[in-house]
Amino acid sequence: MTEQDTTAEAADPALRDRLVDSIRDLLPQVLGREVAGVTADTALMDALGISSTTGLELVLELEERLELEISVEELGRDDFGTVGSLAAYVAGNLLTEA
């Protein structure tokens, strides 16, 4: 298990839920189309067609929207698995207080 996973799991669940909501709000802007029925379990790549580049765009848009700084150093392909896994990564890798 990596250090990053440990940090993500230790992150505040309420913060993770708020981040899921924010990601859901940002998805239409990043994808350039409306998306319905998005939950924490929605697969970003397989269900929504997010690429690694649009996934990164999503993270950086999230940073601007929430006025937070996120460490992207350890961000890997697995973190883009679902909306929830990305929210967990962000929650565990904040450089500023949420």
Next chain:
Amino acid sequence: MTAVVGVGVWVPEGRVGIEEVGGELGLSGMQVKIFRRYHRLGEIARDPHGGLAELLRGALDGLDALRGQEHRVRYVLHARTFPTVVPYPHDPVREVCDAYGLGHAAVFAVGHHACASGLLALDAAGRLLAAEGDHDGLALVLTGEKTFTAEARLVPGTSFFGEGAAACLVAATGERDRLLAYASDLRGDIDSGDEEAALAFQRVYADTLAATITAAVARAGLAMDDVGVVLPHNVNRVAWHQVCRTLGYPRERVVLDNVAATGHLFCADSFVNYRTAQARGLLRQGEPYVMAAAGAGSGAAFSAMAFVH
């Protein structure tokens, strides 16, 4: 077994921020921000006043091992990422060879392994010399290209190309630096320039490059723990972090110093990083190290070489 007799490199002093290069190429602010924040790219080396000849001259001027040995050079190989590096009918490689007393050598280009063509050229140079059985003969591998087209400035979603050059003097045998093994995995299935091929390359990149490095190290009779340092190609930091995670190899032992300072110098990266490692005292006598590179164009190539210093 092939030996590297000496390495000369040259990176011009000129630097351009990736925001400026991104602007030239029509990238969005967000795309450039991803390059800076995630890929950890910063400045790109460029020589606005010189051509390819000036780049190669710079590298040759730094190759002390060539002085007085020019007559022994049988082959000059220019390893290229792109098949066409100058407009027709210019031939700066030939001009530079004539100017440096190498006009007698067989001069040719080596390519089609994209940015891994530098390692292919090293292997070819050593094998050509060995096949002749001429133990006095030497070969010269030149690398370096100009960012003279939009295609030669950007690796979409991955990196920016920069300008720099290396000249590597090769012998068929020798003690330092001795090539122990070469491994190359060619993926002809990733053979188009479209977005799908680019995504396929990204998907297999870390696993395939890690497997190729492991193969070269195993062929050398070594384990990754024996490898003192990895001299990478400078595509970006995060790609190497993924390769390190796959290998279980400490990222601190991959020489990534030049990624943010120069950009991806086509086939010259590993050699420029060799000199950086040398300057930092990271190459220790008797200790193995690895050069590794990968690239995609008309087919993808993943290559690694294990050496002992």
